[in-house]
Amino acid sequence: MSKTKIPALPGDVTWTEDQWKAIWAKDQDILVAAAAGSGKTAVLVNRIIQKVISEEDPIDVDELLVVTFTNASAAEMRHRVSEALEKAINDNPHSQHLRKQLSLINRASISTLHSFCLEVIRKYYYLTDIDPGFRIADSTEIQLLRDEVMEELFEEQYGQSDNEEFFNLVDAFTSDRNDDALQNIVRSLHDFSQSNPNPDRWLDGAASMYELADDDGIDDLSFIDSLKFDIGLQLDTARDLLERSLAVIKTPGGRLQGLRTI
Template identity: 35%
Template sequence: MSEKINYTPQQQAAIQTGGKNILVAASAGSGKTKVLVERVLNLLQQQVGIDRLLVVTFTKAAAAEMKERIEQALQAELAQLNSKDVQRKQWLLQQRLKLKTADISTIDAFCLHLVQQYYYVIHLDPVFRQLTDETERQLLAEDVWAQVREKRYGQQRPAFEQLTQNFSNDRSDDGLSAVVMKVFEYANAQPQPIAWVKKLPAAYAWPQTGGFQQSSFYQKQLAPLLQAKLTTIERQLGVLEQQATENGLKNLRPQLQPISNK
């Protein structure tokens, strides 16, 4: 059903592995679309209907290309069949018709279709739309934060007051707003945003034994950062010392001696 291509062992495994779901991950231009198309065609040869498959990609272009290649492959095989292959011809014609509505699309398009079809299961208003405009999304986030912020100010919670003082100045609380929005963006990139936010305080917990240097925050986040900064400074001082020596600036050498790692 398709042209002969010399696939790698990994690509062959992705094409021929049956009875299970697969994830094809590779760099741009490595042949992901061809492999997925070949896998679909291989399943069609095994009498697996196109309507029983779910193929999702990250771009509309890749999804459209896949459908086009499958259509061409089906058309090519139909053209090669003789009049006696009635059953096979009917099967291929059915697949061509089903291809137009097959679940070969981007991930977000498939999820949108799923929500539109089963909105009543998750108690969602059927009259909804995707929030695709970045400006509108940002305005909505800022509006919600403004409401939450005013509510917290009215409650006079000491913890919130301390948080505001840590990130704001005597003129505005823009610093706090910036931190909240940044945490919001990071949280939304996580599979479980709320659970991720709830785990954040654990990284800053004071150790039961030892001082600040024994804390998880210092060991895993602050110490590596400080070490990287000190290494960079040491390297730069070494370069400056060499340049001072080469240019006859001996009096500057004592001030440019590289610091040692302790």
């Protein structure tokens, strides 16, 4: 943050040095990473307010784009900015600029990332091939569409007589009554892949991890060490819980009477 001259941290504020830098740094790209509950929202609100009330280069609040991941976070952000503006007006009641900001707050682009993108598409639909009357499917509709596509996919695979690999997969992961378990695995893999920048590449890479030569064994899998480590952790946890349970039932009133330890 050397491009910006950061004001000295006053002694009467509760901000940390890093928070203070995040509030005041400008004229550069800034990435702030912090844990939950560390005050990121408060820092961002104060960063917005400082830009709005700046005496050197004040801006209007509706010139800013503020996006969050949830509607609740967006509503909280808008509420906090409004409260901060009201406090600034109380400190400077004659400022027409601040009063203007309070009237502009409802027009400010403070929303989820999805809502902002939806607004852009609706506004400039004529530049795309999207029908201006489109709407966003709700969760129930999306689930029904997913189920329909899944059923069609499996029916297509079942209809191929020489599809031995698929039939082996079905035998390994389904019961003799239905293939719901395998369908759930497919859904989980798809959902997880969507968190990657290139889902198709991730899925191809995940499949390649299971490719072994004819003379290779399970210990030659690339992920086997991590898997064994995870299994070890779970077994250690189970043993710890059993030992603690045994210690409890050995105490007076612990109902060990009539039980025989192994």
